[in-house]
Amino acid sequence: MAAVQDGQHNLEVEKDIKTEITNDGSGNINANSSSPGSTSSGGKSKSPAGSGEDQQTLLAVLQFLKRNKLTESVDILRREAGLSADADDSPVSESAGAGSGGVPNVGADGGDANSLLSRVSIATPVAPPATAPPKVVAASGGEDQPDVNVVLSAYSQQGDPVMYPLYYNGLKKFIESVLDCHRAELSQVFYPLFVHMYLELVYNNHENEAKQFFEKFSGDQECYYEEDLRILSSMSKKEHMKGNETMLDFRTSKFVLRISRDSYQLLKRHLQERQNNQIWNIIQEHLYIDIFDGMPRSKSQIDAMSGSLAGEGKRDANKAKVFYGLLKEPEIEVPLDDEDEEAENEEGKPKKKKPKKDSMGSKSKKQDPNAPQQARIPLPELKDSDKLDKIMNMKEATKKIRLGPDNLPSICFYSFLNAYQGLTAVDFTDDSSLIAGGFADSTVRVWSVTPKKLRRVKSAADLSNIDKESDDVLERIMDEKTASESKILYGHSGPVYGISFSPDRNYLLSSSEDGTVRLWSLQTFTCLVGYKGHNYPVWDTQFSPYGYYFISGGHDRVARLWATDHYQPLRMFAGHLADITCTRFHPNANYVATGSADRTIRLWDVLTGNCVRILTGHKGPIHSLAFSPNGKFMASGATDSRVLLWDVGHGLMVGELKGHTDTIYALKFSRDGEILASGSMDNTVKLWDTLKAFDDVELDDFTAATGHIHLPENSQELLLGTYMTKSTPVIHLHFTRRNLLLAAGAYNP
Amino acid sequence: MASPKTVPKDAQVMIQILKDMGITEYEPRVINQMLEFTYRYVTTIIEDAKIYATHAKKNNVDADDIRLAIQSRMDQSFTSPPPRDFLLEVARQKNQTPLPLIKPYTGPRLPPDRYCLTAPNYRLKSIQKKMSSSAGRITVPRLSVGAVSSRSSTPTFGTPSVQSVTTKVGTPMSLSGQRFTVQIPSSQTAASKSSTPSTPTVQNVLINPSLIGSKNILITTNMVSQNLASESLKRKHEDDDYDAL
Numbered sequence: 001m002a003a004v005q006d007g008q009h010n011l012e013v014e015k016d017i018k019t020e021i022t023n024d025g026s027g028n029i030n031a032n033s034s035s036p037g038s039t040s041s042g043g044k045s046k047s048p049a050g051s052g053e054d055q056q057t058l059l060a061v062l063q064f065l066k067r068n069k070l071t072e073s074v075d076i077l078r079r080e081a082g083l084s085a086d087a088d089d090s091p092v093s094e095s096a097g098a099g100s101g102g103v104p105n106v107g108a109d110g111g112d113a114n115s116l117l118s119r120v121s122i123a124t125p126v127a128p129p130a131t132a133p134p135k136v137v138a139a140s141g142g143e144d145q146p147d148v149n150v151v152l153s154a155y156s157q158q159g160d161p162v163m164y165p166l167y168y169n170g171l172k173k174f175i176e177s178v179l180d181c182h183r184a185e186l187s188q189v190f191y192p193l194f195v196h197m198y199l200e201l202v203y204n205n206h207e208n209e210a211k212q213f214f215e216k217f218s219g220d221q222e223c224y225y226e227e228d229l230r231i232l233s234s235m236s237k238k239e240h241m242k243g244n245e246t247m248l249d250f251r252t253s254k255f256v257l258r259i260s261r262d263s264y265q266l267l268k269r270h271l272q273e274r275q276n277n278q279i280w281n282i283i284q285e286h287l288y289i290d291i292f293d294g295m296p297r298s299k300s301q302i303d304a305m306s307g308s309l310a311g312e313g314k315r316d317a318n319k320a321k322v323f324y325g326l327l328k329e330p331e332i333e334v335p336l337d338d339e340d341e342e343a344e345n346e347e348g349k350p351k352k353k354k355p356k357k358d359s360m361g362s363k364s365k366k367q368d369p370n371a372p373q374q375a376r377i378p379l380p381e382l383k384d385s386d387k388l389d390k391i392m393n394m395k396e397a398t399k400k401i402r403l404g405p406d407n408l409p410s411i412c413f414y415s416f417l418n419a420y421q422g423l424t425a426v427d428f429t430d431d432s433s434l435i436a437g438g439f440a441d442s443t444v445r446v447w448s449v450t451p452k453k454l455r456r457v458k459s460a461a462d463l464s465n466i467d468k469e470s471d472d473v474l475e476r477i478m479d480e481k482t483a484s485e486s487k488i489l490y491g492h493s494g495p496v497y498g499i500s501f502s503p504d505r506n507y508l509l510s511s512s513e514d515g516t517v518r519l520w521s522l523q524t525f526t527c528l529v530g531y532k533g534h535n536y537p538v539w540d541t542q543f544s545p546y547g548y549y550f551i552s553g554g555h556d557r558v559a560r561l562w563a564t565d566h567y568q569p570l571r572m573f574a575g576h577l578a579d580i581t582c583t584r585f586h587p588n589a590n591y592v593a594t595g596s597a598d599r600t601i602r603l604w605d606v607l608t609g610n611c612v613r614i615l616t617g618h619k620g621p622i623h624s625l626a627f628s629p630n631g632k633f634m635a636s637g638a639t640d641s642r643v644l645l646w647d648v649g650h651g652l653m654v655g656e657l658k659g660h661t662d663t664i665y666a667l668k669f670s671r672d673g674e675i676l677a678s679g680s681m682d683n684t685v686k687l688w689d690t691l692k693a694f695d696d697v698e699l700d701d702f703t704a705a706t707g708h709i710h711l712p713e714n715s716q717e718l719l720l721g722t723y724m725t726k727s728t729p730v731i732h733l734h735f736t737r738r739n740l741l742l743a744a745g746a747y748n749p
Numbered sequence: 750m751a752s753p754k755t756v757p758k759d760a761q762v763m764i765q766i767l768k769d770m771g772i773t774e775y776e777p778r779v780i781n782q783m784l785e786f787t788y789r790y791v792t793t794i795i796e797d798a799k800i801y802a803t804h805a806k807k808n809n810v811d812a813d814d815i816r817l818a819i820q821s822r823m824d825q826s827f828t829s830p831p832p833r834d835f836l837l838e839v840a841r842q843k844n845q846t847p848l849p850l851i852k853p854y855t856g857p858r859l860p861p862d863r864y865c866l867t868a869p870n871y872r873l874k875s876i877q878k879k880m881s882s883s884a885g886r887i888t889v890p891r892l893s894v895g896a897v898s899s900r901s902s903t904p905t906f907g908t909p910s911v912q913s914v915t916t917k918v919g920t921p922m923s924l925s926g927q928r929f930t931v932q933i934p935s936s937q938t939a940a941s942k943s944s945t946p947s948t949p950t951v952q953n954v955l956i957n958p959s960l961i962g963s964k965n966i967l968i969t970t971n972m973v974s975q976n977l978a979s980e981s982l983k984r985k986h987e988d989d990d991y992d993a994l
């Protein structure tokens with residue numbers, strides 16, 4: 001059929017060739033140019049029959065060509081189709097007009113022309129809708145959600161519903177018959193194709209056919225898509241689709257597949273030879289095929305990277321430069337002291353993979369090429385108290401124990417008793433002197449870990465009575481009478497899911513299901529501010545390593561960057577397809593990592609708000625993230641019980657740690673990054689050797705370009721120790737400044 | 750606990766739903782919660798649909814009414830987060846503004862007071878000066894908390910934290926942080942249960958005995974308050990009010 005068409009229409013051939021060339025570029029153009037190509041060829045082949053539908057199709061194509069000023073092709077088409085010059089005006093003009101912007105749903109039967117145009121226009125980049133939907137054709141009826149219908153109208157009838165299983169089966173047989181090396185790659189197509197075909201059947205109200213289709217082929221899909229398939233099976237009517245945001249997002253964002261050029265050619269040739277273009281249409285519209293030149297990937301490689309809701313990340317999504325180095329520590333005047341001087345020398349050094357305690361001779365003043373500029377984002381200047389803190393920090397750092405495979409840290413576990421499954425969030429201060437717990441009864445409790453009790457500042461009445469000139473005025477302002485081991489903070493109206501201390505120990509943040517993030521003062525133990533912005537549960541929040549900024553992420557799929565003195569967020573990071581479950585700052589405070597229920601991790605640039613990395617590979621919602629202290633690597637844990645290690649600079653997966661048997665809720669690197677501790681719902685804490693894991697990474701040009709790494713199966717060697725708790729899931733880990741590991745969880749008999 | 754044989758049919762439906770959605774472990778109360786939710790949701794929808802039907806002057810509730818009822822409830826109770834393209838657009842606009850510079854040396858960095866929760870959330874009320882209707886009453890000049898005059902003569906006062914004063918007819922105010930002794934002249938009602946003799950140097954405060962009945966309050970003040978004409982006393986003495994700071 002392709003050959004016949006090419007004979008008739010020069011333009012078709014041209015377009016096809018263009019498609020080939022632009023394949024490596026944006027797939028959107030791919031879809032854009034070839035879909036009218038293929039559909040018009042479909043229409044053309046039937047035009048002698050002259051049915052009304054085909055006429056409409058033809059007219060729609062004509063309109064499209066006119067709009068894109070392809071006048072020559074317009075003439076050719078008109079001549080060939082035998083259309084008169086004026087036949088193509090009014091009946092289609094309205095629908096064409098409607099189709100250019102958002103197309104409200106005209107119903108499944110009416111307006112293949114509309115649907116064609118809507119498909120074409122939707123294929124243009126998903127960037128914000130440029131114009132409001134233009135005036136709607138009166139026949140469209142009162143649809144109050146043009147966005148949803150724009151999205152869903154792409155599903156309007158494309159083929160006979162009964163034939164769908166046959167199409168799918170045909171493709172299945174084809175893929176089973178190809179060479180082994182291509183089969184793994186082409187099998188990637190099954191899942192998105194299955195979902196889109198099913199959704200099309202549902203959208204067009206073919207409930208029975210949809211159910212049969214589902215039953216027949218859902219068992220063939222990969223096991224890690226099981227959760228999604230279950231949700232899909234619960235949607236059997238069009239109305240169900242409208243309510244499910246995740247499915248809508250799945251539809252609008254193209255599912256990304258990475259296929260080698262050879263495999264892709266095979267697939268394309270096969271599909272274009274067949275009589276029906278159904279599957280090809282779907283692939284064109286809903287899939288983004290990222291083609292690379294090189295060896296096809298093996299099944300294990302593919303499995304490692306796939307699993308997210310929208311396929312894998314595009315290669316060019318991970319190409320932006322990320323400044324992963326650390327910011328230079330400011331100079332602090334310290335009293336002349338051998339210890340301190342040595343510690344100070346460490347500050348000016350460029351980034352190093354294994355920071356050494358014994359400093360190299362000279363302080364390097366050069367800017368680390370991988371570190372962001374000091375003033376890239378405004379950071380609060382250091383107050384005197386901060387400088388004192390830093391000096392304390394350095395002094396303690398000198399007493400840090402060097403950890404390694406032969407020198408494992410001691411672990412001190414803090415069990416929350418009588419929490420009755422109500423403990424939802426825990427945090428330690430950096431100097432490990434305070435613990436805060438967020439509970440399902442909407443309280444936040446702060447405990448003092450050291451013998452020093454918690455004191456609040458005296459009230460205004462008492463403060464006026466104290467002697468302000470005395471030396472120990474800072475002690476006198478504290479109220480001794482209400483000193484206690486723990487303080488309870490009331491204020492939230494829903495379970496508290498995220499909690500974070502500020503680095504200067506003055507503030508505590510808590511985020512809750514009521515949609516607010518609250519800032520509490522640890523001097524007065526009262527609530528200072530409630531930041532309202534998310535209208536849905538906020539699952540996680542964290543202060544930046546320098547204080548002043550904090551991030552929050554929640555059910556509304558957006559992460560926000562706030563500053564404590566602005567009541568509105570400064571940045572909004574939108575792009576995830578499902579809830580954001582975990583938010584972490586990079587140690588240099590210039591980047592934010594968010595893990596989400598759509599099984600991807602995205603890295604955002606604080607300065608511009610752009611997403612600079614999309615990391616896929618987890619097969620379940622991500623619940624914990626940790627950056628290594630040198631900023632180069634990141635670890636992530638999810639409900640699929642795996643810990644994945646990532647190289648932030650290249651955006652590649654560099655390791656996979658298998659061993660846990662349940663969701664991993666806590667991840668922490670030791671102070672020098674030599675050991676990674678992971679805590680999970682299976683009541684264990686496991687320690688992993690990160691030096692070895694990151695040493696093994698080899699990066700040649702090919703892997704850097706395509707991102708395909710052979711992950712060695714060395715989880716067993718990297719595992720340094722497993723420590724069981726007494727039926728206490730571990731939900732937080734913290735390394736003290738001396739590399740003692742603290743862990744926290746609620747005893748759950 | 751009902752044995753499996755006698756579990757009601759609706760509960761069995763719920764169990765089946767959980768099984769179909771792949772949920773294998775759940776507390777037994779989940780079934781009850783699901784049943785309650787279903788019942789409440791369905792009755793709400795049907796009631797709404799009935800209202801729509803009667804509004805349209807129809808005798809029977811039909812599918813359109815139900816559809817309308819569901820739609821309105823969806824927008825009200827079961828909202829979903831905004832669609833992705835909207836979020837992308839808003840984010841794009843928000844991210845265009847550069848990050849604001851940080852002013853140095855500003856103490857605690859908090860939003861303007863309007864957006865904080867640091868303001869006091871209470872105000873102290875004053876006792877209003879009122880013309881008495883009966884001869885035996887003693888009228889009282891307005892009691893203003895924190896007024897200099899009151900403070901100077903009662904060194905036992907702590908510093909009240911609020912300066913503003915509202916008047917309310919006949920009601921003695923709540924004076925947090927102040928201690929008062931009240932002496933109720935015996936010519937007043939018999940209901941008074943506590944009459945503590947006051948020190949001779951302190952003038953008396955007349956408090957509605959019904960108020961005092963519940964608590965034993967020690968009040969010393971310059972002012973005298975009258976109220977007996979009252980109106981039920983809205984204010985509640987809590988002992989906390991009088992705690993020392």
